[in-house]
Amino acid sequence: MSNQPKISQICFTTPKSFSPETSFGIYASNGHITAITFSPPEFEQIFPEDMEVITEAKKQLSDYFTGKSKTFTLPLSLPKKGFYSQVWAHMLNVHYGETCSYSDLALAAGSPKGMRAVGSACRNNPIPIIVPCHRVLGKNGSLTGYAGGIELKRALLQLEGVEV
Known part of the structure; x- marks a missing residue:
């Protein structure tokens, strides 16, 4: 077996x-x-x-x-160790209609200069949408990379009422 x-x-x-x-x-x-x-x-x-x-x-x-719900209540299985897991945990606190910057997440995860590492955590996020990496923007509010493509990232943010 x-x-x-x-x-x-x-x-x-x-x-x-x-x-x-x-x-x-x-x-x-x-x-x-x-x-x-x-x-x-x-x-x-x-x-x-x-x-x-x-x-x-x-x-x-x-x-x-379809705009009927703003939250997910699913049991998730995410890796529990390392910097990425800290970033993903903080990402879960960025709620529907809110955004944060890569530097905000780096600071929250305990690595104030770790913006690139946060970008890598976003790229390697195993459960996008539910772990909302689409809500992470450049410091100036710009749309930056997204594994599903910038068009999808923009559409997700617009669905949530974020002006992009």
């Missing part, structure tokens, strides 16, 4: 009311969301222990993209 964890994976496509229409991969293991990717998985499979969290993730994402 393999000791590899069972990973459930499904495709989620944004509701037609959201532009640009985007398809994501949602991944779960042991009843926790482990990843969201900007490309759908090659195949879908859901293990029984992940059915509830996958169903709830689809509902909460749909509610977010």
Whole structure:
């Protein structure tokens, strides 16, 4: 028997009311969301222990993209050690409709000059949208890189009422 964890994976496509229409991969293991990717998985499979969290993730994402909900209450599985984990934890405190700068996050994570490291944490964020790296802007409020593309970052911020 393999000791590899069972990973459930499904495709989620944004509701037609959201532009640009985007398809994501949602991944779960042991009843926790482990990843969201900007490309759908090659195949879908859901293990029984992940059915509830996958169903709830689809509902909460749909509610977010249609403006019905501003928060996520899903169990997440994020790495718990290192600088990235500190950045992701602080990112979770940047609420719907709010933004922060890379330098704000660097300071909050205990590395005042760590703006580039924060950018790297954003690029390596395994659960974008739910861990809201799209809310991180340049110090002057400029839109900077986003794994899903600047157009998607702009659309997410506009959905949340942020002027960009």
